Amino acid sequence: MANIKVPKAPTIRRMPTYLHKLMELHAEGAPSVSTTVLANYMNLESIVVRKDLEITGISGQPGVGYKTDELIAAIRNFLGWNNIFEACLVGAGSLGSALLGYEGFEEYGLRISLVFDADPCKIGTSVHGRKIQDISRMSELLKPGMFRLGMICVPTAYAQETADQLVANGITAIWNFANVSLQVPDGVAVQREVIAGGFALLSVKIAQLDAVKNGGE
Amino acid sequence: MANIKVPKAPTIRRMPTYLHKLMELHAEGAPSVSTTVLANYMNLESIVVRKDLEITGISGQPGVGYKTDELIAAIRNFLGWNNIFEACLVGAGSLGSALLGYEGFEEYGLRISLVFDADPCKIGTSVHGRKIQDISRMSELLKPGMFRLGMICVPTAYAQETADQLVANGITAIWNFANVSLQVPDGVAVQREVIAGGFALLSVKIAQLDAVKNGGE
Known part of the structure; x- marks a missing residue:
């Protein structure tokens, strides 16, 4: 049985989305990107973005954020996407x-x-x-x-x-x-x-919104 | 910003797959299913299956496993899939x-x-x-x-x-x-x-297999 465990699956699933945004920014000539910009794009809290990206071995720098080319290379390297x-x-x-x-x-x-x-x-x-x-x-x-x-x-x-x-x-x-x-x-x-699977996640989000609407906190 | 947190995303993503298998078993007339059968089907450890299914409020019973109709109803209820x-x-x-x-x-x-x-x-x-x-x-x-x-x-x-x-x-x-x-x-x-996102997960699995092949433990 090919029972391979992949910890941090949600983080790994998000990597192509980070990569997509970073390549867009890189193409626009942005040398760096702040955690806040990435967090807004991903609809995530900044702390989650920081934790996500740590998996690639790169840490953001206060006041600078991430160097786009460095982070692109790190994500590609982490996923083994350097080659076709x-x-x-x-x-x-x-x-x-x-x-x-x-x-x-x-x-x-x-x-x-x-x-x-x-x-x-x-x-x-x-x-x-x-x-x-x-x-x-x-x-x-x-x-x-x-x-x-x-x-x-x-x-x-x-x-x-x-x-x-x-x-x-x-x-x-x-x-x-x-x-x-x-x-x-x-x-x-x-x-x-x-x-x-995505429909299941969306369904849970819908239920959460309903719970908020129908009272609760 | 519609920033809705969904904890246990991997578990929720797996729910449709459990449901699919359970409906298959139910159609075959199986009144219950063991954790082991589900674990083999899902390519997961039994402990992960048990934890996954706890989210629906149902616990398996020793020697019996899960009642298929009960678990189907619980998953549908959890996801809000009772109605179309x-x-x-x-x-x-x-x-x-x-x-x-x-x-x-x-x-x-x-x-x-x-x-x-x-x-x-x-x-x-x-x-x-x-x-x-x-x-x-x-x-x-x-x-x-x-x-x-x-x-x-x-x-x-x-x-x-x-x-x-x-x-x-x-x-x-x-x-x-x-x-x-x-x-x-x-x-x-x-x-x-x-x-x-799935390709990213697969890529990480490939890297893990390569690490095993090229020595390591």
Whole structure:
């Protein structure tokens, strides 16, 4: 069982958002950024921002805040995003296509350069500039060492066999968008993306607002 | 600033996944489920599962585990998912369309029944059974009290004005899929969905596996 513990998950989840803002500021020529600006952007308290960013090994300086280029480098380094992650994606349905169309990934060093599907109507066509390959050609096209990351966007029923196939072809990290728990061997990292997780968080916020409205403090 | 704190975010994010598994078990006629089964499914330690589920007010019983129907009801109650959330979605591009096609939402009580777009080529067409409405008709179609939740899937540059428009029309909860931080008045809940957040978590897991491989303990 690939049971990898990641402490501070909320902090880590926020890293791409910090990075996005910092790159924006850097592009605007801002040499530094205050904790307050970041806190406002993130909708967080300043103390949380400071604690979040400590994970990268960088501490803000009183009166100066953070040097944008230094913090960008530190976040990239912390996440291992110094180099491009070459990824393949399996399942060019509506979600897979949406992910292929998402322009934010390159900013984070993720490049989806190989796309597979089993549907004869899709094979050979292009989605957002990527040609869809026949999934039966996976072992031929997934050259050893070329790809590390596989994104699974197939229907739930096919997710496990897709994972098996990816692992058999040398993929050691799986980003799973299917609504199912995958079994993978030791040494393979899996991240299951549950889109409804955000809806759960929003629902709790709604309940909190209701509690405030209906009296309480 | 709608600065709502949600403690135990990772636990809350996992609730839909527990719910999904429990509903599966319930459909199979299983009256109860052990902590171990849930832990294996979630790729978590049993102790974490027990702590997670405590948030719903339910404790597992030694030798029995959890009663599936009781736990389903408790999770739904905790998240406020006893009733259907009627949602509208703005932006029927590739991501919006993917969300409209996602069948899991109904399971969680989320029903997207109204879809807006500004593109004349899209208005009047259907995506996954929903007719796309002209965004200029929002105030006419968003009848007061009918919808509480608005999902924003428009390009980044239009996200803030879309949020303003939704709030002006009585929406008090926004699920934001645009890669931008939104400003909303007090009393409006916002959840920003950063798809790269999962990639950040996966990246940290990859780094941990690398550390194990390259020596370490």
